[in-house]
Amino acid sequence: MPAPKRRPSNGLPVAAIVIVLVLTAARWIAAHPVFGVLALFVFAGVLVFAAVVRYRGARVRWRKPLPAADPYRMSPAEFEHYLADLCARDGCRNVRVVGGANDHGADVLYTDPHGRPGMIQAKRYAPGNSVGNEHVQIVNGTYRDAHSCAHAAIVTTSHFTQAAQAYAKRVGIALLDNTRLDMWARGYQHAAPWN
CATH class of the missing domain: 1.10.287 (Helix Hairpins)
Structure with a gap:
C-alpha cells in the first residue's frame, strides 16, 4: 500500500x-x-x-594555502623562504629574502598589498623555546631607520615571552606565533603580518 x-x-x-x-x-x-x-x-x-x-x-579566506609544509622540519634559511612565499602568495610585491650577516634584524622584506613596505624577522625555534624581548628590541630599532619600513613582524614556529608580547604591543610590532603562522599559511587574511 x-x-x-x-x-x-x-x-x-x-x-x-x-x-x-x-x-x-x-x-x-x-x-x-x-x-x-x-x-x-x-x-x-x-x-x-x-x-x-x-x-x-x-571573506575570511583570501588566498589558497601553500602545499603542505612543516616549518619544524625546515632549516632557518628554508623557513625564511617559506615566509617569503607566503608574502608573494598574498599579493606582496618586491619580496626578497635578505637574512644573513649584517641584516639588521630583517630576514624578509616586501611591499604589502596596501603598498606599504614591511619587514619580517624569522625565528624557526623548537616548540619549547620562546622568542624573547631582545628580538623585539632589535626589530624596533632597525625596521624604520635601517630598512625604511612602515611596519614589522616577528614570525616564529614557537611562542613569545610575556615581556616580548608586552613590548611589541607598546611599539606596534606584529608577533606571529605558531598558531597565527598556521592560520596565515592556511590562507586566513587577518593572520597576515600586515593586518
Missing part, C-alpha cells in the same frame, strides 16, 4: 503571523512616534551589522 502523499505547505500560517506582527508594530509606532522611530533605527542598525558580519565572515 503506497504511503499517503503529503500536501505541500502553502505558507499561509507564516504569512498571517508576519502580517499580524507588522500591523501590531505599525500601531505601536503610530501611538509612540518617538520610540517607534528609535526602534526602527535600532532595527536597521542590527540588520546592517548582521549583513557586515556575514559579508566579512564569507
